[in-house]
Amino acid sequence: MTDWTPVADAHGAVGRVPLLLDQVEREAVPEAWDELWDRLCLHGETVSAASFAALPRLAALAPACGQALELASAIVRGTLRHPDGEAALAGCPNELAMLRELVDQWLRTRPADYSRLFGDLLALAGQYHWSASMGDFADDFFAVSCPDCETEVTIAVGDHGCYAAVRDWDQGDTERRPLRPAQVEDMPDPGRWMHATADRDGQQRLAEGIRHVFGRAECPACASVFNIAEAHTTANLPPAIETY
Template identity: 55%
Template structure:
């Protein structure tokens, strides 16, 4: 059971969230879930202490309740924000591990909300930077700095092309260079399980995009090659203290 002492929500209330959770256990009321979402996470960006206190309760309901699973995923996705509650987050490790299993089982059913659930899975694995940015690879862009010459490079992975380029305000992406996708055998760690999960679930476009994301890009200025995912992680992976 959570200790609700001092666990305020976005309005500073300490008793409203426990009441809403009790109501959610009795009835699946959309208004209750909407209010919970507003109180736990401000504009889907910042988690309040009540969000971490509520997480184990949400996960306990998540196996049979889509709204609970989605709200739990929202809390975890935003856990890298500047909430000042790292001790509370650490105390949610068991709930996050349980949520990871629930989300993975949901993905195996190949649901219509596959991508949002996949992003929740990334967050439960601590990949907050990818969870915040990853798209369906129809029109994805990643803006990085070349580690060799510090040129700002745009990486496109989508239906309109898979390339690195220098973005010009008037001319758009210029001096395009084809990306160098990784082969499945080259993948390891996060890239490997992301790709294997997408392949397992028949998400071919996502799997192909992941190979490009974890592949190489050539800098249009100095022609050096760097690993896209590594540079993106270096620039965006949050440090939780």
């Protein structure tokens, strides 16, 4: 049983969140859900100690309540924005596994908001940096540092091309070099798992985008060739340890 006495929400208040959880457990009250979002995931991104304390109860509701699943997933996506987020999640591995399975089942239905749910799945798998940065590859850009010369390289993957470039705010992306997408059989996890999930669900643009960001790029400044995913991970956080 959680002691809510010292647990503050996004507004610094204590005691309100458990009352709201009691309310939505009895009946689906839209106003109560709106307030829970405001207190547990303010503006869709600000999480607090109360957010992680609420996860077990949200997970218990999630199999029968889409609101609970969406809110719980949004909280997990905000893990790295809270100093104790990863430690808090370590206390509820069973709930995270169940939420991950529920999101994966939802993805198999190929919903209209597939890209958002795919980001939820990445977060629930511990891939917080990919969850935060990956879109649907209609027009995605990643900023990485060349491992050899430390030049900031823009990686573009989308309808306007798949290339590495040096971004100039007046001239745009200059010195473009085509990316070298990975072969699926050569991709390590999490790339192989991410690609397999997107391919399973018929999301071919997403699957092809993943091949490119887990491929290699030529630095426009020094011509060295580097692993894009490794450069992206180095720039954002140490690699997450996960079994697929």
